[in-house]
Amino acid sequence: MERVSVNFYGGEALNGDSYSPSITADGRYIAFASDANNLDVHLQDTNNRRDVFLHDRTVGLTLPFATFGLTKRISKDYQGGQANGDSFAPVIAPNGRHVAYVSEATDLVNNDSNNAWDVFAFDSHRVIPTFLTIPTNVVGGVGDVVSVPVMFKNGYAIDSTVFSIDFNELCLSFNPAMAGAVTFTLPSDFITTWTYNAADKDGEIDISIYDHIAPRTVIPDGTVVRIKFTIKSACLPAPGSVNNARVGFSSDPAASFGSNGQSVLGYASDGFVRILPGKLGDCNGDDLVDAGDLSALVLEFFDGDGVLPANTPMGTFAGNPIGCNPNQDMVVDAGDLSCTVLIIWGGGSAACTGTLSSASTLAGAADKVSLALPEKYLAVTKQQISLPVSLDPKGKQLSSVVFSIDFDQTWLSFDDNDKNGDGVPDSIRLNIPNGYVAAVSYDPQDKDGEIDVVVYYPGIATTPLPAGDLVTVNLMAGEPQGQFVAEIKSSFDPPASFGSVTGSSVPGIMYDGSVWILTSGYGQVFLPLSTDNR
Numbered sequence: 001m002e003r004v005s006v007n008f009y010g011g012e013a014l015n016g017d018s019y020s021p022s023i024t025a026d027g028r029y030i031a032f033a034s035d036a037n038n039l040d041v042h043l044q045d046t047n048n049r050r051d052v053f054l055h056d057r058t059v060g061l062t063l064p065f066a067t068f069g070l071t072k073r074i075s076k077d078y079q080g081g082q083a084n085g086d087s088f089a090p091v092i093a094p095n096g097r098h099v100a101y102v103s104e105a106t107d108l109v110n111n112d113s114n115n116a117w118d119v120f121a122f123d124s125h126r127v128i129p130t131f132l133t134i135p136t137n138v139v140g141g142v143g144d145v146v147s148v149p150v151m152f153k154n155g156y157a158i159d160s161t162v163f164s165i166d167f168n169e170l171c172l173s174f175n176p177a178m179a180g181a182v183t184f185t186l187p188s189d190f191i192t193t194w195t196y197n198a199a200d201k202d203g204e205i206d207i208s209i210y211d212h213i214a215p216r217t218v219i220p221d222g223t224v225v226r227i228k229f230t231i232k233s234a235c236l237p238a239p240g241s242v243n244n245a246r247v248g249f250s251s252d253p254a255a256s257f258g259s260n261g262q263s264v265l266g267y268a269s270d271g272f273v274r275i276l277p278g279k280l281g282d283c284n285g286d287d288l289v290d291a292g293d294l295s296a297l298v299l300e301f302f303d304g305d306g307v308l309p310a311n312t313p314m315g316t317f318a319g320n321p322i323g324c325n326p327n328q329d330m331v332v333d334a335g336d337l338s339c340t341v342l343i344i345w346g347g348g349s350a351a352c353t354g355t356l357s358s359a360s361t362l363a364g365a366a367d368k369v370s371l372a373l374p375e376k377y378l379a380v381t382k383q384q385i386s387l388p389v390s391l392d393p394k395g396k397q398l399s400s401v402v403f404s405i406d407f408d409q410t411w412l413s414f415d416d417n418d419k420n421g422d423g424v425p426d427s428i429r430l431n432i433p434n435g436y437v438a439a440v441s442y443d444p445q446d447k448d449g450e451i452d453v454v455v456y457y458p459g460i461a462t463t464p465l466p467a468g469d470l471v472t473v474n475l476m477a478g479e480p481q482g483q484f485v486a487e488i489k490s491s492f493d494p495p496a497s498f499g500s501v502t503g504s505s506v507p508g509i510m511y512d513g514s515v516w517i518l519t520s521g522y523g524q525v526f527l528p529l530s531t532d533n534r
Helices: 291-301 334-345
Strands: 018-023 029-034 051-062 067-073 087-092 098-103 118-123 130-133 138-140 145-152 160-167 182-184 191-196 205-210 222-231 243-249 256-259 262-264 267-269 271-275 369-372 377-380 384-392 398-407 428-430 437-442 451-456 468-477 484-490 497-500 508-511 513-518
Touching (some): 130 160, 138 145, 145 271, 222 243, 243 267, 291 334, 334 398, 369 398, 377 384, 384 398, 384 513, 398 468, 428 451
Parallel strands (some): 018 087, 130 267, 369 508
Antiparallel strands (some): 051 067, 145 222, 160 256, 191 205, 243 271, 256 262, 369 384, 398 484, 428 468, 437 451, 484 513
């Protein structure tokens, strides 16, 4: 025999009787009503009303003398507060998930105005959702204008929300007169408003989003509004460190949510701006973000120190760890080239910052952007061959590609003469859209990628790179004995990389190829000659 009308710590019910127990089929959960005011240890019981409780006999504290289950009050209002009327007659489902009960309270749901007893259902599996979030990976340096997104995740048919944004005023400033200071990204069905009060230290920017005409439109998932802040010099981090400036939600008033006129309980999750000791895009470290940094990035790609930002000062070119990785995905690659271009042409705004999602990073080869070299491409000794490098963007909007080609120099050779003076060896033929530029270099001493290729758009790209042959490489076949297969591979330092028109890195792969070299007479067929004397 055990008593279940106890609190979490095993304390017996005080100042009231307990009634109407209802137990699950396995005996684990018991719902009951009680007038006692000490059973709820999480929310002080001061409403002087009969409440409904749920007791779990298998969860709680194990003390030297007894084990006490977890008892919690479930007859609460829609905001998690105390009910304003009596609740009684609980009935629990056989599996313990749902509890039905009767209540006189008028605040368990919104708009309860019938002045009558109602029946309610409690779902023990329901988790209060987080509807609003601000990311924690918005980055920038002193003087940068950063665009902070407010993200919405629905699932409960939410059609209205009201919230206030509170930010660290020591590190960030907000100028309501700046173009695009607050930008909503919602369908035209919604009425959106925002106001700014610099004197309000707990929620300076007040925002409302709602649809007041039936049928109401549900707020879509994704970014609902963007807010621009300028990073102040007061929070310049020390070398090698990072400062974080909070951008979050006010608690007075807290964010609130509605669905078809009913209030829905939900949370909002704060974020912050990571303030870095350097300028994003300033790869050469001269405190400017300009064309020099595009050249610096190209040098950094091929200087032999890998792709980690922390290693950029090494190698043959000393890059800046912050500036050479402006999209902050912790890999120095083509995405940073596209991002730097956007920073230069976007007025200095690091709008392309962000990280690769784990889903895209782990994507299978079939889903990744790819470059491909032909396999067993037929060649004849002492003759020139033209090898296509094919791009398959997989529907992605690409504006930059970086890769190196490593070939067997024993039996293949490359002529790097540039007779027309266009900066690209004549043995390279480019097939890129108008407006795109390319840089190609050849280093026969580099044993892991002799031919380095960069293709990018020097501005806001309106035409992405198309599928098909991106580059054609002309090589001369040597004279092996018999037939021979010469490898043509992609380099691992750096690996092939791809950048989108929005400045993010796109997962990709480069497939190796080979050349099958045949002697000039190999494969010829000689038919016997016979004579017939007549």
